[in-house]
Structure formats: C-alpha cells, structure tokens
Amino acid sequence: MSFRWRGRRYEVRTVLAHWVEATAWWGEQRSSSLGSSSGWAPSRRVIWRVEAVTRTGIPGAYDLAVSAEGWRLLQVMD
Secondary structure, three states, X not given: OEXXXXXXXXXXXXXXXXXXXXXXXXXXXXXXXOOOEEEEOOOEEEEEEEEEEOXXXXXXXXXXXXXXXXXXXXXEEO
C-alpha cells in the first residue's frame, strides 16, 4: 500500500495502530431506513497510524483516515 502527499509517494511499511472515531454530528442530517428524518446522527472515520518511507528511504509516522468522503492525511509525526 502507498499514498501520495505533496507530490511524493510514500510506501507503507507497518501499521502501528488503528481506531475508530466519531466525527462531527452537527454537519449532516441522516434519514432512517423508512425515509423519514431520524434527526442528527454521528458519522465515523477509521484512523490508521502507519510507518511509511519515501523513495529515498526516509521513514516517518502518518495518521491516515478513511470515511465516507475518502482517504485523508490527518497528521505527520517526525
């Protein structure tokens, strides 16, 4: 697995951790399976902390999130 950030490709070497977070519920309204509004409900995203390296072999730790909107880089740790 790999990802791109700022024009560079990062090859994932190890998954260090993963967890699920609830996201802001006030930004969207969900409907029930019956089609009527069920009020405000939280969405969620899955966070993966990975160790990845650049083509030159420089390692780093990165928090990547996946949600209904797709993948997103959340944090870079030195």
